Amino acid sequence: MKEIVVPSVGSSINDAVDNRLGRASYFIFIDPQTLEYEAIQNPFVNAPSAAGMQAANLIVQKGVRVVLAPHVGPNVFNVLQSAGIKIYEVSPNMTVKQAVEEYKKGTLKPLSGGPTFHAPHYQSASSQSPSWGQLQFGGPYGGPWYPPYPGYPWNFAPYYPPYPPFPPEIEIQMLKNLKSMLEEQLKFIEQRLKELEGNY
Numbered sequence: 586m587k588e589i590v591v592p593s594v595g596s597s598i599n600d601a602v603d604n605r606l607g608r609a610s611y612f613i614f615i616d617p618q619t620l621e622y623e624a625i626q627n628p629f630v631n632a633p634s635a636a637g638m639q640a641a642n643l644i645v646q647k648g649v650r651v652v653l654a655p656h657v658g659p660n661v662f663n664v665l666q667s668a669g670i671k672i673y674e675v676s677p678n679m680t681v682k683q684a685v686e687e688y689k690k691g692t693l694k695p696l697s698g699g700p701t702f703h704a705p706h707y708q709s710a711s712s713q714s715p716s717w718g719q720l721q722f723g724g725p726y727g728g729p730w731y732p733p734y735p736g737y738p739w740n741f742a743p744y745y746p747p748y749p750p751f752p753p754e755i756e757i758q759m760l761k762n763l764k765s766m767l768e769e770q771l772k773f774i775e776q777r778l779k780e781l782e783g784n785y
Contacts, residue, residue, distance in 0.1 A: 587614040588650040591681045596624035598682040606654045607637030613681045637661040653684045667763050672696040
């Protein structure tokens with residue numbers, strides 16, 4: 586099964602990893618056991634916008650389990666993570682084959698792509714209390730960004746309906762994964778509230 590995808594500058598596993606996911610020249614889908622692979626030329630490399638999201642859609646539809654890439658943007662990260670796909674960081678100096686070999690050795694680190702999910706970030710020069718107009722928006726799909734906050738165990742931005750649209754069966758799985766993550770977050774929040782309220 587070709588369960589790994591790697592962005593590549595060329596159509597061979599001996600070509601270098603592409604530093605860009607959404608605008609990579611090729612996607613190499615690989616069976617890590619046999620190294621049998623399929624190279625697909627990226628149809629979104631010259632897309633005027635949303636190249637990363639369209640690439641994520643393609644990757645999800647191909648049914649891969651792992652993405653190996655030097656960098657993944659926050660929107661793409663959230664879509665892949667919600668689909669249950671694991672993302673690992675590799676160097677663009679590697680070949681695709683070397684990246685897969687490092688993955689098999691277990692030496693790669695999970696890649697983090699999204700801002701942490703927390704209270705809205707705002708800036709106000711005139712008041713300590715923000716108004717709605719002072720809230721900074723511009724997160725995934727028009728939603729708010731959330732700043733990093735130490736000590737909390739999650740790392741993804743708020744979910745909004747995916748764009749471009751995904752097939753229903755894929756979106757169902759993404760929503761189930763998201764539901765599970767939100768349930769874990771709610772448990773943590775409830776426990777943290779108990780701890781904080783117990784100190785008063």
